Amino acid sequence: MKNVKIAIIGLGTIGNGVLNLLTKERELIKQRQKVDIEIKYAIDKDENKLNHITSKDIVKTKDYKLAINDKEIDIIVELIGGTNFAYTLIKESLENGKNVVTANKALLAEKGLDLFKLGEEKGKTIGFEASVCGGIPIIRTIFDALAGDKIKGIFGIVNGTTNFILTKMYEENISFHTALKEAQKLGFAEADPTLDINGTDAAHKIAILGQIAFNSPIDFGCVYIEGIQHIELEDIKNADELGYILKLLAIAKLDPDNSIEVRVHPCLVSKENLLASVRNEYNAVFLESEYFGNSLYYGKGAGAFPTATAVVGDIIEIAKGKSHTKLKHISNHPVKDIGEIESRYYIRFLVPDKPGVLSKISGVFAENNISIASLIQKERSKEKYVPLILTTHPAREKNIKNALDNIERFDFSKKRGVMIRLIDD
C-alpha cells in the first residue's frame, strides 16, 4: 500500500468534486489500486468555502504556505485557476519538492514551459490530465497508449459551451444569441462566456495537446484563434443542405514541411465524420497517427465529477511512482502562418441578381488559383440581393482571403463574403 498526503487548493466546483470523490471512494481506491490518499489540507482564500467541510481530519486554512512547507505533503492539487497566483503556487510547490496536479489549462498553455522545466529539474511530476477535456483521458492516451507512435493530426471538439450553442442553433433553428442565452440558463455557459465563445479556451487546450503530441514547444501567441460569435444561422442551414455540420474545431497537425498547424476556428464537418455526431456539451478528440491509425475519444468536456476523476487518476499515478512530466520538448516545429495552410472552403456571397456577377466572381477565383467544387445560387423572388454559395477544392488560405478582398471591391458587392473552412473526413 502506498500512502500519499495531499493538499487541495481552491474549493470551487472541481475542488469540491475532488474532495467528495476522494472522501467517498477512499476505501475502493485502497482496495483496487493499493493507494491510500489522505486529504490533509483544504485551502481557499474564501472562508465560506471551507466552512461546509465537515471532516475533522482535514486542516481547513487560507494559508497555502502551510501545505507547501509541510514535509508530509506529497502532492499539491492546484484548482484555483488564473495565470498569476497559480503560477507562483505551482512554482513554489515544485521548489519545495512537491508533485503537482492541476486543471489549469490557461496557465499551462501560456506559461507552462517554465513550470515543466522546473518540474524536470526537481524530479517532480506535474499531472494535468484534468486541464484538457475533463471527461476524456486524452493526455494519458497520447503519452502512454501512443508512447511509441507518431501523431500526425489532432482534430477536436474541446469546448462544451460552444458545442452546446452550435447544436442548439442547428437542431432548434435559433440564432447564436438565443442559443447562448439557453446555454447560460442551463449552466452550459458562464455569465461571461467570452473565453469560451471566442475560442480562447479551445486554443489553450489544443496548445497543450499539440505540445505533447509533437514534443515541441508551442508559443501560445502563434495559435490562430477564431470563435463562433459571428456565426449566422443561415450558414448552418446551408451547410446542412450540403451535408455538413458546423463545429468549433481545435486542430494541431504536422505538415510534410515539418511545420505544425495549430488553430481553432469554426469548421464545416462532413456528416459522415464521427465528429459531426458529437452533440450538446460533449467533447471529442480525433487522433490520426502513424501506427495506431485513426482513433477517437468522446466524453464530457467539463463538470465537477468528470474533471475530479481526471485529477484523482493523476494523483494515483503519481502515488504509484509513474514517470515525470509528460511534456518533453525534443523537437522544435515552427507554427505555420494561417495564410499558408491549405483547406477546402465554404463561401457565401450576397450578390445582385444581375448578369455578369457570377463571371466576375469566378474570374477572381481563377486568378487566385482556386478551383470551385460546387456552386448554388438560390432564387429569391422580389429580393434585389441573392445568396451565392460555393465550396472550393483544397486551396491556400491567403489566396482565399485575397479573392474575398478583390470581390469585396467590386461595385456590386454589398458586404464581404462569409468564409468557413471545411473538412470531409
Place this chain on the structure above:
Amino acid sequence: MKNVKIAIIGLGTIGNGVLNLLTKERELIKQRQKVDIEIKYAIDKDENKLNHITSKDIVKTKDYKLAINDKEIDIIVELIGGTNFAYTLIKESLENGKNVVTANKALLAEKGLDLFKLGEEKGKTIGFEASVCGGIPIIRTIFDALAGDKIKGIFGIVNGTTNFILTKMYEENISFHTALKEAQKLGFAEADPTLDINGTDAAHKIAILGQIAFNSPIDFGCVYIEGIQHIELEDIKNADELGYILKLLAIAKLDPDNSIEVRVHPCLVSKENLLASVRNEYNAVFLESEYFGNSLYYGKGAGAFPTATAVVGDIIEIAKGKSHTKLKHISNHPVKDIGEIESRYYIRFLVPDKPGVLSKISGVFAENNISIASLIQKERSKEKYVPLILTTHPAREKNIKNALDNIERFDFSKKRGVMIRLIDD
C-alpha cells in the same frame, strides 16, 4: 534512461509489427520516454519466419527456453496465440521472474485467473492492452483514467470482422454470406471465421473488460454468446425503417441487485447512439460510469500496427516500473442468467393474413406481461404469409422466450419469430 531487454515469441502479423515498430522508432522512444528497448530474441517454431529478420543483434531461435532462462531478459512478449502452449509459456516466464506482455485474449478470458494470481505472487506484471481492441486503449482507460471511478456499464463493438460484415449488409443490401465473402476477400475475415462470427472473440474481450471494470472474476462459461451467422437482411432493413442499425454488441453491466450481465449478441442500436455510426472494421467501446459520466473510445480493433502500438505501450509502462497486474478481484459479482435480463426487443413473425391472428399473438404477449411499443404489419399482395414486426417496452427475456414458444405452437405458425434485442441510447 531505463534499459529493457525483451524477447518476442511468435512472429506472425503482430509479432512482426512489434519488431518493425521497435526497430524503426527505438530512438524516438528513447528521447521521448527515456526508455531504451532492445529486442534480444526473436523466437518462432517456424524457421521461415525468422529468416527474413535482418538485424544481426537479434538472436533468432526456435527455443523459447533460451529467453526465459536468460537473466538479462526483462519482458517476454507472447504473441503466439492459443490457450495451451501460450499458457505454459507465460506461466514459466512469470515463474522465472519475467514480466509478460500478451495479446492473447482467449487465454486471458479462459485461463487468466491463475496467471494473474501467479503474477501477483511473483511481483511481476502481465500487460494485456493488446488483447482487447488493438487500436483502442480501453484497458488503460478503465484501470488508470477511471482509477477512482465506478463503472456501471460497458457497451462495445469489439469485433472488426462482424462489424465489417454487418456494415456491408446494411449499406450494400447484401446477404450475410455475400458480405462474409467480401470480408474474406478484403482480409477483414479469416479463412475460418467461426470464432469471429459466432461471437466467441467478442465474448473473450468482454469477459476481460468486465473483470477489470467490476474487479470481479468472470467464469467464461457464464458469458452468454450469440453470433451474427443467422442474421437476415430483412431484419436489418426493417430496423433501418424503425430508426435502428444492427450491431454485434458486447455488454457488461452491473445491475442494482449486484449481479452482472455479461453477454454478446446482435443488437438493434438507435441511430442517435454513437455506436450506430461505427462502420466497417472499426471498433468502439462505450463506458457508463458514476463520476466520469458517459465516454466512448473508437479505433481500429485489430491490425499489425495498432496492436503493435498497444504492445509497445505496455512494454514502456513496465520499463518505467508502473504497477503490477491490472486485474484485481476485490468483489465477486454473480453473472446473471440471460433469462433474467431486462431489455427492449424487436420481434418479427411470418403470419397468415387472416382475421384473429393478431389478437392471438397480442394475447400471448399480454399473458407474459410484455408491453408492445410499436407494431407494423406489412401488406404484401398475393402472398399467403405476411411479416408482422413489433418492438416491445422493456421486458424480461424469459417472458419473451416463453411468448415466442407459445406463439410457435399455434396452428397458423409457420416458423418461430425472430427476436433481436434493442437499445436506444
